[in-house]
Amino acid sequence: MSEKAGVADTVGFERLSEYRYRIPRQGKMRCDAVFYASRRILEDLAAEDYASLRQLMGVATLPGIVEPALSMPDIHWGYGFPIGGVAAFDPEEGGVVSPGGVGFDINCGVRLLVSDISREELADRKARLADELFRSVPSGVGRGRKDFRIGRPDLRRLLVEGPSWLVERGYGEPGDLDGIESRGRLAGADPDAVSERAYQRGQPQLGTLGSGNHFLEVQYVDEVYDEEAARAYGLHPGQVTVLIHSGSRGLGHQVCTEYVERFLQVAPKYGIELVDRQLAAAPIDSPEGRAYLGAMSAAANFAFANRQLIAHFTREAFARAGFGGRPLRVLYDLAHNNAKLEEHGARRVLVHRKGATRAFGPGNPELPERYRGVGQPVLVPGDMGRYSFVLAGTEGSMRETFGSSAHGAGRKMSRRRAKKAARGRDLIREMEQVGILVRAAGRATVDEEMSEAYKDAAEVVEVTDGAGIGKKVARLRPQIVVKG
DNA sequence: ATGTGC
Numbered sequence: 001m002s003e004k005a006g007v008a009d010t011v012g013f014e015r016l017s018e019y020r021y022r023i024p025r026q027g028k029m030r031c032d033a034v035f036y037a038s039r040r041i042l043e044d045l046a047a048e049d050y051a052s053l054r055q056l057m058g059v060a061t062l063p064g065i066v067e068p069a070l071s072m073p074d075i076h077w078g079y080g081f082p083i084g085g086v087a088a089f090d091p092e093e094g095g096v097v098s099p100g101g102v103g104f105d106i107n108c109g110v111r112l113l114v115s116d117i118s119r120e121e122l123a124d125r126k127a128r129l130a131d132e133l134f135r136s137v138p139s140g141v142g143r144g145r146k147d148f149r150i151g152r153p154d155l156r157r158l159l160v161e162g163p164s165w166l167v168e169r170g171y172g173e174p175g176d177l178d179g180i181e182s183r184g185r186l187a188g189a190d191p192d193a194v195s196e197r198a199y200q201r202g203q204p205q206l207g208t209l210g211s212g213n214h215f216l217e218v219q220y221v222d223e224v225y226d227e228e229a230a231r232a233y234g235l236h237p238g239q240v241t242v243l244i245h246s247g248s249r250g251l252g253h254q255v256c257t258e259y260v261e262r263f264l265q266v267a268p269k270y271g272i273e274l275v276d277r278q279l280a281a282a283p284i285d286s287p288e289g290r291a292y293l294g295a296m297s298a299a300a301n302f303a304f305a306n307r308q309l310i311a312h313f314t315r316e317a318f319a320r321a322g323f324g325g326r327p328l329r330v331l332y333d334l335a336h337n338n339a340k341l342e343e344h345g346a347r348r349v350l351v352h353r354k355g356a357t358r359a360f361g362p363g364n365p366e367l368p369e370r371y372r373g374v375g376q377p378v379l380v381p382g383d384m385g386r387y388s389f390v391l392a393g394t395e396g397s398m399r400e401t402f403g404s405s406a407h408g409a410g411r412k413m414s415r416r417r418a419k420k421a422a423r424g425r426d427l428i429r430e431m432e433q434v435g436i437l438v439r440a441a442g443r444a445t446v447d448e449e450m451s452e453a454y455k456d457a458a459e460v461v462e463v464t465d466g467a468g469i470g471k472k473v474a475r476l477r478p479q480i481v482v483k484g
Numbered sequence: 485a486t487g488t489g490c
Binding site: 079103104105106108141142201210211212213214247248249250252253254256257337415 | 488
């Protein structure tokens with residue numbers, strides 16, 4: 001399929017460079033859109049009749065957008081905004097905030113822990129560790145935890161303070177906070193903008209994984225591409241790592257649901273014309289916009305705290321499995337579903353990243369000193385059978401994508417199709433035969449999350465690296481997978 | 485993603 005077909009039929013894009021394409025402003029778009037893709041990714045986009053690129057064009061119609069509307073190489077169809085979408089809005093130009101531009105799982109993200117344990121040491125205790133982790137980190141839809149209770153007044157404080165509230169009470173180490181994006185605390189969190197129902201749903205779920213694509217993986221570093229960055233991050237071949245992927249659970253979901261509804265009601269009042277109801281938005285500088293941002297930031301702090309507590313119980317599981325006294329340091333905790341006020345091109349803009357990560361380049365004062373020379377760690381989880389990647393933010397991401405990069409492999413099959421493809425197979429056994437132990441709350445999720453249901457993360461990473469919006473640092477191979 | 489449809 002050539003890009004010509006795209007021009008003629010529907011979307012109309014042009015190639016800017018090997019991996020970079022532009023959709024010129026057309027129809028109700030207020031600015032151009034730019035997307036990153038390989039020829040192969042382009043074929044995937046064509047196969048879905050450019051549905052996700054059309055969503056990106058919809059994003060470009062929203063008021064106050066700062067050009068261009070962007071998507072990362074892992075773009076796929078999502079609620080309103082495409083997953084992999086990045087869009088910045090200027091509050092002084094009537095810019096909007098959109099819950100669909102953040103996602104239902106507010107501040108979903110990944111945290112990478114690094115140990116001094118070798119792959120060989122892990123081999124001796126792998127089954128034991130898998131069992132301990134599965135016991136220590138509840139997973140599955142609606143699951144809570146019984147051994148950690150937080151009262152309402154404390155939860156309110158946690159929504160404002162994030163993981164520091166936990167660290168102060170012994171759930172973690174003081175150094176943990178240095179490795180979290182924004183130190184795990186988004187400013188402006190408003191616990192009063194979070195509904196009673198959201199509190200109720202979130203309260204028992206702190207320290208739980210959830211379901212779907214969420215996971216906890218024990219891995220090892222099997223390849224290093226950039227020695228200098230790997231050294232700065234403290235990564236070396238054969239080393240055991242832990243990758244935690246989870247978000248704000250029922251609390252964030254409830255916040256998103258309620259504000260989408262509210263924004264739909266008020267959009268006419270602000271003269272916002274929506275080409276798609278799922279793009280529901282309100283001005284950043286409006287009572288509704290401010291309330292959502294307050295609630296979203298609170299949910300974000302809850303998600304950071306959730307990963308903090310999961311990391312705490314992960315450390316306990318490692319100790320019980322015979323790795324007592326061995327450190328598990330936070331390399332980085334990075335969100336991929338949020339909206340943040342940032343300075344770009346001497347303007348203060350609200351950057352929505354929906355299935356996209358922050359990827360600040362070298363020298364950025366936001367970064368911990370030890371990473372400042374090489375740029376921010378960018379974590380790109382792959383599917384559960386293959387590999388995940390660590391990249392570094394670049395000058396290119398700062399210049400082209402409001403300091404953003406890709407967040408993962410992206411689905412290739414629908415959940416329904418994956419389930420069908422898994423019929424008659426025992427995926428857990430297949431994984432075990434290649435040395436990956438799976439512990440899951442249910443088999444259905446494992447089927448839906450099968451390796452073949454995902455695009456190859458390596459492809460996404462090649463495009464990201466090739467386009468210069470992220471730099472390959474290391475590859476991680478799974479050994480233990482805990483799923484919902 | 486999600487008390488996996490109101």
